[in-house]
């Protein structure tokens with residue numbers, strides 16, 4: 001199936017119809033929609049394997065969804081899903097297939113990519129990872145002085161850090177006691193130095209995780225880690241303490257790591273989609289192979305649902321379409337993610353990379369200018385902390401901020417009433433954002449006041465409500481449900497990219513800053529004059545040189 005050129009989506013009649021529909025319904029209040037339809041929750045919610053999506057607290061009607069699904073059809077979503085699943089090179093600017101879903105396939109499946117079945121290759125790497133992680137976890141992989149490994153440090157950044165970090169943190173309840181997994185991403189020396197100051201080189205294993213194996217932040221940290229290690233060990237000991245995860249075998253060898261200690265993956269796995277590959281090694285070390293497999297199975301369950309459910313009952317498609325409704329037709333510029341689970345506190349950061357690096361684009365797949373807003377600004381923070389930080393703006397500010405609330409029904413850490421309080425808070429926020437508080441209700445609370453005092457306080461006690469949210473309720477944060485959740489957001493981003501006509505799998509926008517950093521670096525050396533820069537940048541370079549080392 002050849003990939004067709006994208007229709008100008010904003011020139012289609014359904015695009016115009018959606019604008020008209022938004023104008024006709026924008027004064028509708030969700031409070032009334034709930035009051036007039038007792039079945040609204042049942043009609044606008046969906047459950048899959050212990051993951052409930054409640055999307056009833058949105059400014060939508062059946063008609064809104066009908067039109068959004070028509071939009072998805074006009075954008076040929078089904079065709080693009082098939083192209084991705086079948087391994088077509090839909091990442092056109094890099095001429096690559098997009099097959100993170102293949103990483104989650106069971107061993108019995110088959111998926112030919114350029115004439116070679118990808119599934120046996122995927123499982124061959126998984127088997128090597130399993131052998132290695134079993135040895136480390138079982139205390140058989142010994143460090144240079146014969147002791148077992150007690151600390152693992154993952155050196156990687158972006159997708160080689162965030163995905164595994166989030167999953168490992170979320171699944172802390174499954175981690176093997178006595179084996180601590182750390183993540184160092186920033187080239188700011190304090191990240192590595194502060195991590196290493198607590199560790200013993202003889203019992204520490206480093207994973208250098210970099211798809212390209214050219215990322216300066218990671219390679220500098222890897223060199224610094226090697227120097228730290230060599231202060232108390234020899235070159236010959238490196239093999240027991242450094243492994244690499246990469247697609248670039250020659251660069252790994254050039255760095256001094258034996259290919260025996262490298263775990264590979266493929267160019268058809270994007271960095272921000274790579275936790276399912278060998279990049280997930282720190283997760284496997286923490287929670288063990290069987291739990292990691294359950295994580296892959298959860299992702300695969302979401303894939304099966306995504307590739308087979310009708311759009312009207314398809315979780316990633318619904319999340320994506322509702323997102324487009326606000327982003328494109330309401331011009332809401334941001335989208336907040338609030339996990340009510342401490343273990344999921346870095347999930348907003350992962351989704352930020354996933355979404356913003358994928359869909360933060362101003363040109364379409366074939367280089368055409370896009371004359372409408374694309375990917376939103378993703379942000380968020382764990383609940384209940386976020387309530388005490390920025391919820392004031394959500395409740396009474398002037399902006400429309402669609403939110404996702406993510407809430408486990410059960411906690412791994414039952415402690416008195418705490419989980420009930422957390423759940424009550426989460427549900428209360430979605431209710432308050434939706435309902436708001438009108439004048440009659442506020443007046444009742446202020447019945448003891450009158451005159452100027454009442455005039456001053458009344459407007460401040462009003463809540464407009466009508467702030468949309470989705471709630472994702474997981475039975476519990478398990479490896480399987482975590483897999484479902486991570487895959488859900490991946491597919492949501494893909495669907496939005498398809499509708500906007502974007503290639504969600506390249507990231508040219510991160511290159512320019514890297515280029516300029518390479519140019520500026522030598523100019524920071526003493527005696528070197530700044531090159532041609534604007535006055536601000538040149539002034540800041542001079543300022544650094546004057547003040548550095550003082």
Ligand code: F6P
Pocket residue numbers: 157158159160209210211212213214215218271272357507510
């Ligand atoms: O600079 C952005 C980026 O390329 C991300 O896409 C990627 O996840 C990250 O850098 C790290 O890349 P690598 O795994 O190749 O070191």
